Amino acid sequence: MNEPIDGLMVLLVLLNLWLLASSRLIACTRIVAAEGIALGLLPLLLSWDQGISGRLWFIAAASVIIRGVIFPQLLLKALRQANVQREVEPFVGYSLSIVIGVLTLAISFWLISRLPLPETPHLALLLPVALSTILIGLFVIISRKIAINQVLGYLVMENGIYVLGLALVKEIPALVELGVLLDAFVGVFVMTIATYHISREFEHLDADQLDSLKG
Amino acid sequence: MLMEMSWLLWPLLIVPALGALVCLLLRSPKTVLAGVCAVVAAEAVATGAAVWAVFAHGPVEACAGWFYLDALSAYHLAILLAVFGLSSVYAWFYFGHEERAGHFSLRTARRFGALWLGSLGAMALVLISNNLGVVWVGVEATTLLTAFLICLHRSPGSLEAMWKYLIVCSVGVAFAFIGTLLIGAAAGQAHLPAGDALLWTRLRDVAPDLNPALLKMAFIFMLVGYGTKAGLAPMHNWLPDAHSQAPAPVSAVFSGFLLNSALYCILRCLPLVEAATGNIGWATGLLTLVGLVSIVVAAAFILFQRDAKRLLAYSSVEHMGIIALGVGLGGVGVFAAMFHVLNHSLCKPLAFFSAGRLGQRFGTHDLGVLAGAARSAPLWGGGLFVSLLALIGVAPFAIFMSEFLILKAAVDKGDFLVMAIFLAGLSIVFVAALRYAIAAAWGKSSEQPAPAQPLPIEKSTLIEKALVWAPLGLLLAVGLWMPDFLRETLTQASGIITGGP
Structure with missing residues (x-):
């Protein structure tokens, strides 16, 4: 089952770059949702040959539903409430963002090739893509001003960490995995409520203007 | 001796979780505040039993090794309950005052009760978990649960602080998860079975x-x-x-234990890393560096600080740095760092209590306005004065003793550069904070036109007095004479960090 996994990784890279190029927040939310659904399928593909246990089906289903359906619904609702459509002036422009996205990919391939990491199949592609996804998530958090976009960046980072976990650790105990998923779920929930309050209090969602506390 | 006693550890999670749910059903702000105190008292009893078992019979294990309580975590658990106990009683007075002024609705009270007890449960989960993955889940849960405690009273400032906290800490803690995964990968290479790969006790054996x-x-x-x-x-x-935007009871818990619960996770991993790298002091060296940077940065900001709660917040950065430095130096420093955890967690909540009540009284946390506070508000003004003295390390309070021991660890190690930077940082903080402490006690309020009617001398209840003087008395007593059981506890806890048996 090598080709589907490689295909999935390429898809993830393309979605990341597309996210970096998009200014419409609804489109960004949908891209991150697509990433979530794709990643939910990844553990199934990874252990296709060994046979898939009921536990794995359950976690994959939970992951797809939470990342692919619930998160985007929460975020779209927050967008409607705050009444913002697009990020007009990010700190880093959209074309430069794509260049930086490609650069993170190159850096990730170079870094991973130099690290003494355990030998497992598929790693050649999984690890660098995971690392570059984490870096792109971080970049989105830093370079975008609208609070919802920062939540999306956080989600992209979580997606990267999820791939990293699948690549590095053979079998994370189900309880831990569910705990992590639950934390991500509550995290996004809390963040969207926070954006709601911010947009009501300040009448905008510009995290850049949250800068009165200093020193 | 290892005991399989799951009945001792389960209540630590169940009591706060149930309490949090019950808080959502109570019908008046006063009953919520009373309920919080009752639940924390029940949790304290459960903690007492578990901690006693650890020190009487050795580490307690439960739930097939997923829960594990040894001297290090039991010691932190005891401090957690001390901080929450003090802060819950204080919350009764602090929010009681707001309720009389009409600023503490039932909705706010319920939210406070549920999140407060929820975060207590999450911190307990961090301490009693043996699985590094679950530890991480607990730390992230504390971030999410405490975020809305910061903006309990919604204002532009508190929302900004909450958003910053939420994003910075979520991203930060996500990095810690990458670290956890890397440890899991290393365990896989060492052929630990997948189910055991993140269990701290198993990792320690194969470190x-x-x-x-x-x-x-x-x-x-x-x-x-x-x-x-x-x-x-x-x-x-x-x-x-x-810290500056949250209500005072919340700041007290943030400073008194939230920070320590994260530092505890680093201390847990330290012996694993040191053993794996051959005990060459690589990890402790990093910790020393981070500790020194924290002390210096905090000192620089304290120098120009005018807001009482921000000053206390930077002082927390300094004290976390001191604890990291002590552990990094090794030897007697680890013992001293563990001692410092107790001292700081007793003293800092008290300082926030005082600053919070003074803030309610004067309507600001500006230190210029608070000058002379000890005259019109003897209890809380006096509390702020004495706790500031204790925090900057005036002898014979216990913080002086632990800082002195850390200095001694640096001398023992022959690390005179570290010693010099540490001393310089301490002196800057000492002078800068002393200025405000003296002003609080004897100064004249500079920036406020004298109020038409002078604020009346406050009357405080016996419990409020006990809230101020009991921790200070304890700090003084421990500073002068350390009881044997405390010495034994500290030795055992520091033994676990240095990778002893």
Whole structure:
């Protein structure tokens, strides 16, 4: 089952770059949702040959539903409430963002090739893509001003960490995995409520203007 | 001796979780505040039993090794309950005052009760979990549960602080998860069965065989990740905002234990990394560096601070740095650092209590306005004065003793550069904070036109007096004479960090 996994990784890279190029927040939310659904399928593909246990089906289903359906619904609702459509002036422009996205990919391939990491199949592609996804998530958090976009960046980072976990650790105990998923779920929930309050209090969602506390 | 006593550890999670749910059903703000105190008291009893079992019979294990309580975690658990106990009683007075003024609705009260007890449960989960993955889940849960405690009273400032806290700490703690995964990968290489791969006790047994390069990477991620939550510089910039904007009882818990619970995670991983890298002091060296940076950065900001709660927040950065430095230096420093955890967690809540009540009274936390507070509000003004003295390390309070021991550890090690930087940082903080402490006691309020009617001398109840003087008395007593059981506890706890049996 090598080709589907490689295909999935390429898809993830393309979605990341597309996210970096998009200014419409609804489109960004949908891209991150697509990433979530794709990643939910990844553990199934990874252990296709060994046979898939009921536990794995359950976690994959939970992951797809939470990342692919619930998160985007929460975020779209927050967008409607705050009444913002697009990020007009990010700190880093959209074309430069794509260049930086490609650069993170190159850096990730170079870094991973130099690290003494355990030998497992598929790693050649999984690890660098995971690392570059984490870096792109971080970049989105830093370079975008609208609070919802920062939540999306956080989600992209979580997606990267999820791939990293699948690549590095053979079998994370189900309880831990569910705990992590639950934390991500509550995290996004809390963040969207926070954006709601911010947009009501300040009448905008510009995290850049949250800068009165200093020193 | 290892005991399988799951009945001792389960209540630690069940009591706060149930309490949090019950708080959502109570019908008046006063009953919520009373309910919180009752639940924390029940949790204290459960903690007392578990801690007693650990020190009488050795580590307690439960739930097939997923829960594990040894001297290090039991010691932290006891401090957690002390901080929450004091702060819950204080919350009764603090929010009681707001309720009379009509600023504390039932909705707010219920939210406070549920999140307060929920975060107590999450911190207990961090301490009693043996699985590093569950520890991480607990730390992230504390971030999410405490975020809305910061903006209990919604204002532009508190929302800004909450958003910063939420994003910075979530991203930071995500780094710690990468570190956890790397440790899991190393365990897989050492052929630990998948189910055991993240259990701390199993990792400790095989630590010398773990891949040193992977563990080094893991430690860097953990230090950055949990260090963000612990407020270690240069990852500290969420901290002063959150501490200054949160209501005082919440700031007290943030400073008194939230930071320590994250630092505890770093301390847990330290012996694993040291054993895997061959005990050459690689990880402790990093910790020393981060500790020194924190002390210096905090000192620089304290020098120009005018807001009482921000000053206390930077002082927390300093004290977390001191604890990290002590552990990094090794030897008697680890013992002293553990002692410092207790001292700081007793003293800092008290300082926030005082600053909070003075803030309610004067309507500001500006230190210029608070000058002379000890005259019109003897109890809380006096509390602020004495707790500031204790915090900057005036003898014979216990903080002086632990800082002195850490200095001695630096001298023992022959690390005179570290010693010099540490001393310089302490002196700057000493002078800068002393200025305000003296002003609080004897100064004249500079920036406020004298009120038409002078504020009446406050009357305080016996419990409020006990809230101020009991921790101070304890600090004084422990500073003058350390009882044997405390010495034994500290020795055992520091033994676990240095990788002893």
